[in-house]
Amino acid sequence: MENFIALVTKPDNVPIVAILFLIPYFIWLSYRQARQTDKTGVPSDAALNDKVYVWPYLCRNEFICAIIVMLVLGVWSIMIDAPLEEPSDPTKTPNPSKAPWYFLALQEMLVYFDPWIAGVVLPGLIIAGLIAIPYIDINPKGKGYYTIKERPFALAVFCFGFIILWIVLMVVGTFLRGPGWNFFAPWEKWDPHLVVPLTNVNLSYLFGIRDAPTANFFGFFVVAGYFAIGPIFYLWKRKSSHFLQELGLVRYIVVSFLFLTMLALPIKMVLRVVLNVKYIWVSPWFNI
Amino acid sequence: MNEERKGLKEKITNSDIWRSIFRHGYEQTGRRYTLQVLQNVWLHLHPPRISRHALNFRFTWCMGGITFLMFLVTAVTGVLLMFYYRPTAEYAFHDVQYLEFDIPFGMLLRNMHRWAAHGMVISVMLHMFRVFLTGSYKKPREFNWAVGVILLLVTFFLSFTGYLLPWDQLAFWAVTVGTNMARATPVLGHEGPFAPQDITQSNDVRFALLAGTIVGPSTLLRFYILHCVAVPLLASVLMALHFWRVRKDGGISGPL
Numbered sequence: 407m408e409n410f411i412a413l414v415t416k417p418d419n420v421p422i423v424a425i426l427f428l429i430p431y432f433i434w435l436s437y438r439q440a441r442q443t444d445k446t447g448v449p450s451d452a453a454l455n456d457k458v459y460v461w462p463y464l465c466r467n468e469f470i471c472a473i474i475v476m477l478v479l480g481v482w483s484i485m486i487d488a489p490l491e492e493p494s495d496p497t498k499t500p501n502p503s504k505a506p507w508y509f510l511a512l513q514e515m516l517v518y519f520d521p522w523i524a525g526v527v528l529p530g531l532i533i534a535g536l537i538a539i540p541y542i543d544i545n546p547k548g549k550g551y552y553t554i555k556e557r558p559f560a561l562a563v564f565c566f567g568f569i570i571l572w573i574v575l576m577v578v579g580t581f582l583r584g585p586g587w588n589f590f591a592p593w594e595k596w597d598p599h600l601v602v603p604l605t606n607v608n609l610s611y612l613f614g615i616r617d618a619p620t621a622n623f624f625g626f627f628v629v630a631g632y633f634a635i636g637p638i639f640y641l642w643k644r645k646s647s648h649f650l651q652e653l654g655l656v657r658y659i660v661v662s663f664l665f666l667t668m669l670a671l672p673i674k675m676v677l678r679v680v681l682n683v684k685y686i687w688v689s690p691w692f693n694i
Numbered sequence: 695m696n697e698e699r700k701g702l703k704e705k706i707t708n709s710d711i712w713r714s715i716f717r718h719g720y721e722q723t724g725r726r727y728t729l730q731v732l733q734n735v736w737l738h739l740h741p742p743r744i745s746r747h748a749l750n751f752r753f754t755w756c757m758g759g760i761t762f763l764m765f766l767v768t769a770v771t772g773v774l775l776m777f778y779y780r781p782t783a784e785y786a787f788h789d790v791q792y793l794e795f796d797i798p799f800g801m802l803l804r805n806m807h808r809w810a811a812h813g814m815v816i817s818v819m820l821h822m823f824r825v826f827l828t829g830s831y832k833k834p835r836e837f838n839w840a841v842g843v844i845l846l847l848v849t850f851f852l853s854f855t856g857y858l859l860p861w862d863q864l865a866f867w868a869v870t871v872g873t874n875m876a877r878a879t880p881v882l883g884h885e886g887p888f889a890p891q892d893i894t895q896s897n898d899v900r901f902a903l904l905a906g907t908i909v910g911p912s913t914l915l916r917f918y919i920l921h922c923v924a925v926p927l928l929a930s931v932l933m934a935l936h937f938w939r940v941r942k943d944g945g946i947s948g949p950l
Contacts, residue, residue, distance in 0.1 A: 418864075421812040432820060435752060436827050449747075454948035457743040459727040464740065467749055471756045472763055479767065479813060483805035490794065493787045494866035496908060503867045506857055508815050508850060513871065522886045525875025536843045539826075540836035548829040550747070550948030557829065564826050692880075692887035 410592040413581050417486050422507045422580050429573055440552035454550045501585045501598060510579030511572050517587065518674045520693055528671070535664045539564075542657050542664075567668055606684035609677070618688070625687025629694060632670070636662030739937045741945070748946050753828070757821035758946070761849075762933065764814035768852075771807040772922065779859070781918035783911035786861035811853050818849045830947035838939040841932055848929045855921035861914060869917070870909050876900035 413419060443449070458464075505513050515524035547556040554561060584590040585598040609628065610621035640658055644650050650658060677683040687694040706712055707719070720726070728742040747753050778797055779789045793800040822842065825831055831839035858869045877885040882899040889898070895907050905912035940946055 418812075420809075421816050425816060428816065428820065432755060432823065435755075436824075439752065440827075451949050454745060454747065456746045458746050458749065459724065459743055460740045461727045461730040461737065461742075463749055464744055465731075465737065467751070467756075468759055471751075471759060475760050475763055475813075476767075479764075479806065479810055482809050483802055486805065486809070487794075487801060488805050488808040489864060490790060490860055491863040494861050494863055494909075496866070498863070500863060500867055503871050505868050505872045506854065508853065509872060512875075516875075521875045521878035522880055522883070526879045526883075526886070533843060533847060536846075537840045540831040540833075540839045543832070546832065549832045550745075550828060550830065552753075552827055553829075561827070568823060568826075 407593050409596040440554045443553045444555040511575035514575040514579040542661050606682045608685045622689045629687045741941050755824050757817045760817040764810045767810040790860045835943045841936045852925050855917040858917045
């Protein structure tokens, strides 16, 4: 428990503790407005275009908001001192060695994937995927108001990515990881000598494949088969689905690739936790 | 009562003393309100008029504005901090100690800089969340969303480069852990897949970031310049673009 309390009260972790309250609050706030819209109907273009003068109305709001935020920041800065530890020493590695809180979702992904995926490819795809959002979401509805009914798929995918894969992983990385990046429940004491038996095996091994070339082919087929779900679904539904025809082939390829890549993370997490799977595909050049 | 007050107000504003100080009253017309914004260098990034829903705190959460405010706070406090800080391995840590213990309000200055930076990371993430939930990235605002994503990255990078500057254990190891991943960059990192033979730890992408094979004095200088000059400049340019496009695309959200 004392280790957990130390983490919660660490000055640098104030933002992530604040996030624990802010995220649920803003989800509740937006959910309430979305339900209101879905019940009473979408605001008309005329209502959305109803204009007011920036001066004094917006400037007044900005001024009030700035004063409140500066007050909060002022109190925060007077009450809590920024941390300063011992001088840097390359020969003394702290355990655990954690990145700043906003990178801990990425550090947490390192448990499940090799650094070239968790540290380079996935962050790159997150950025590319975020930039792609307006170009692949062709639904013209839900512009300028909160709604659930008009864009359930887009909301579900984004909220899953943002809340579960970013915020929750960040919280787990901050509060529940101890020495050796082992998992410690809040009430557990950190044991720096804790030995967790590494009984992880590759997926091919679970299927009884013992030699490397066959395992390589097996892994290739599993990964390729997983990403083939996209094209197969397209070929199956393209005739009957009005939505797929409107989306077009190029957009569909991007959407299905990004979607399957995003789901690959929770799938790998489940495989690791439940079946102790280390790698899905072991090749002479890289492991996935 | 109201009539009485009105009469009193007129009596005061019509008095010789009042009129000798104030030449005329504040004209409350649309023309006056428009000019107030257009003729003010600080306000002219605003359009003269905006949609009514863009005033609603419950709708906007005010997060974009807070992010900009946090940027301004870090810029002002950052400039003040630069007076007391030398980005060399011999001095950096002791300069921070000196700042904390001997400079009047030095600790407060450092706290404000650090907490505003953390606040900016929170508010920029919540801003993105709000923009998504209200569908404000949809046509014609696609490009501005892309600029926003780059600004999110720039915010992370600003915060990360600043993390090293106190040169204490926290800074050193957080940056060591953070930059170690660059070793594994495919093709460009010496431990990454498909790295060519001549990519070694002293010429790969991590070396370019650290200016060395481990976090050292040259890393400190490199991160200092990135943190204080290069990235803030980039952020300023992108922010100007971001705000300008909000205006040109017809406000923060809704149909054009």
